[in-house]
Amino acid sequence: MTSFRAGYLEIEPRELVRYLLRNAGQFDREYINPQELLEFLKLDYTSFHFATELPEEARCTLAGASPRALLSFADRLIATDDSLSVKRERFSVLHEIGHYVLPHHEHALYVCDDIGLSFGTRLMLEKEANDFAADLLFLGDRFSAEANSRQISTSTVKELATRYQSSFEATARRLVEKNFRPCMLIVFKQKNRQHNIDVDATPSWDVRYCAASPIFKTRFFEKLRGEVPPEAVAAVTQSGKGIEDSYVCEISVSDSATDKQTIFQAEFFFNTYNIFCLLTPKT
Ligand SMILES: [Zn+2]
Structure with a gap:
């Protein structure tokens, strides 16, 4: 007998980004407010000193670098290390939101470190969460339209980094x-x-x-x-x-x-x- 396999419709990350931005009221904003995304997703957020307060077993990450942010799926909780700069803290929260909503990302405890959260990461799930965070941070396609109507220069990087409250590195890369x-x-x-x-x-x-x-x-x-x-x-x-x-x-x-x-x-x-x-x- 010939056998067929059923496939299921999978939501693309791009559509998920649009859905989240629209439903959490972010398209009407100048730049993103991660708190409104957390409220929309019914997730709690906290910040504490990871080096002393993170349980021993959670301190050792895959890559062996310093943990920076975590998502506890069961507790619906995102946390970041309190030593992060404002921009890193915002990006880390968006990264954990990525783990929370992306298909194929395990419904478990994620502890993400400096290496996973860097642009050069080779870990697939970390890379997907970083890409998702950048899509949210730059409000989907809005940044692309603005980037393409401007000069490719450091003054554009500065202008758009200020507008999106993002780091120079993330903005230049996106540009x-x-x-x-x-x-x-x-x-x-x-x-x-x-x-x-x-x-x-x-x-x-x-x-x-x-x-x-x-x-x-x-x-x-x-x-x-x-x-x-x-x-x-x-x-x-x-x-x-x-x-x-x-x-x-x-x-x-x-x-x-x-x-x-x-x-x-x-x-x-x-x-x-x-x-x-x-x-x-x-x-
Ligand atoms: Zn991660």
Whole structure:
């Protein structure tokens, strides 16, 4: 006998985001209020000192990093560590809401750490919860429309980060990922810790991760290796400089297979933790 398998209609995360934003009254707002989402979902929220008050068995996460937020499905409770900055706290709550509503996410206790909540996580469920949190934070498609009608620049990152009450990193990443034009965000981390001891040594900054618009990936590349030019490091990391004090230059990227060189415009900026670069083709 031939056997068939039944399939069931599955709600896409995108539809879930729209449903939540609409029904929790967020489309009428300038930027998201996670508290209204919690109330709509009938979830409680608390914040406490994880290092001393989290039970021992919950303190050891999969990746072994510091726990930052948790969701107890049975208690309908979300909690965050009280040391988080305001923006991280909001993002972490949205991340836990993602675990709560996304299909296939276990109805259990989630303890999420710094690694899971970072953009570079390789854990699938953490990545899904991060994507869901970013969709909520940037009010679904609204950000995309605004990002595409503005210049790809640090002043746009600053303007939209202020508007959505989001971090510069999350905003810059969203700006390139939702862009119809070719652009890439490169995030650099400081490598040479020797600089802390030898104050005259120049710290070097190498690539932590890259994010790019779909058309950039098909036309150019998905990631690259390299360091921030010393003159850019010197310009953006001077004390008293803000994100708006960016450094613009041209950089050449060579294809490792063909050795072909392509010139891009690079705009570097600094958020006191990482150096960022917005890369666009030279016009
Ligand atoms: Zn998580």
